Amino acid sequence: MMGDRDEYVQFYSSLLSPGLDSLVDFGCGSGLVTVELANLLRRQSPSECPRVAGIDVAPGMIGVASARCPNITWKVADLSNFNLSERYQLGVCMYNTLQHLDADGLEAAFRCIRAVIEDGGVFSFDIYNPNREYLSAPQCNRLARTISRVNDTPLEIREDTEFDQESSLLSITWRLLDPALESQGLMRKTQFTMWQHDPTFVQSCLAKTGFSVSHLYGDLDASNFNKSSRKQIYVCHAD
Numbered sequence: 068m069m070g071d072r073d074e075y076v077q078f079y080s081s082l083l084s085p086g087l088d089s090l091v092d093f094g095c096g097s098g099l100v101t102v103e104l105a106n107l108l109r110r111q112s113p114s115e116c117p118r119v120a121g122i123d124v125a126p127g128m129i130g131v132a133s134a135r136c137p138n139i140t141w142k143v144a145d146l147s148n149f150n151l152s153e154r155y156q157l158g159v160c161m162y163n164t165l166q167h168l169d170a171d172g173l174e175a176a177f178r179c180i181r182a183v184i185e186d187g188g189v190f191s192f193d194i195y196n197p198n199r200e201y202l203s204a205p206q207c208n209r210l211a212r213t214i215s216r217v218n219d220t221p222l223e224i225r226e227d228t229e230f231d232q233e234s235s236l237l238s239i240t241w242r243l244l245d246p247a248l249e250s251q252g253l254m255r256k257t258q259f260t261m262w263q264h265d266p267t268f269v270q271s272c273l274a275k276t277g278f279s280v281s282h283l284y285g286d287l288d289a290s291n292f293n294k295s296s297r298k299q300i301y302v303c304h305a306d
């Protein structure tokens with residue numbers, strides 16, 4: 068349901084600088100991108116054996132990831148409260164994953180992440196840049212995505228959203244459905260929340276937790292950030 072990750076692979080692989088030999092993916096999900104980045108890293112320095120790790124709070128996701136690639140260190144852990152026995156030169160956290168954490172959780176996560184990134188190492192992540200005017204108009208049955216199927220009609224994800232300005236919490240309901248079956252077509256329904264974090268808040272948390280922002284992009288095409296950018300994509304150095 069989450070769609071392809073080509074533009075994420077493209078952006079985050081640009082951080083695989085020569086000589087890099089360790090990488091950790093925070094909120095790695097099913098490990099799809101972690102494995103792609105690990106393969107790129109191995110191809111880049113075939114004589115080395117890069118260390119790669121992936122962390123996710125969902126045991127089911129880590130189960131899928133372990134089956135996908137056993138020679139990566141996979142761990143079930145909450146980003147706002149974890150530790151690892153080893154440190155890494157590069158940490159990535161992609162696809163709005165940090166929006167699953169509230170303001171306190173975000174700061175706690177940055178602290179935990181800083182503790183496992185080597186001094187002088189790099190931490191990069193992307194989240195949305197909140198457009199509060201857009202968010203405050205509730206959506207009902209909006210077509211969020213279509214999912215193509217071989218030899219079959221595409222499935223749809225229809226979404227309802229509701230935004231609470233005071234808490235900055237966006238509540239989302241997704242319905243996966245087969246439009247060809249009309250009212251019988253509902254296949255799955257899921258609800259989740261996404262906290263909206265403003266750039267000033269994110270930057271103050273990063274500064275407090277030992278990161279310096281080296282670059283702030285506004286989208287995965289590496290365009291510079293401005294206040295109407297769709298995304299906030301940080302590349303930070305661990306002080």
Ligand SMILES: C[S@@+](CC[C@H](N)C(=O)[O-])C[C@H]1O[C@@H](n2cnc3c(N)ncnc32)[C@H](O)[C@@H]1O
Binds near residue numbers: 094
């Ligand atoms: C939008 S998915 C992104 C997955 C992966 N980064 C990707 O691009 O395919 C968000 C992931 O974050 C995980 N997640 C949510 N809250 C988390 C937390 N507090 N600690 C660790 N992982 C979390 C979810 O289980 C989910 O796999």
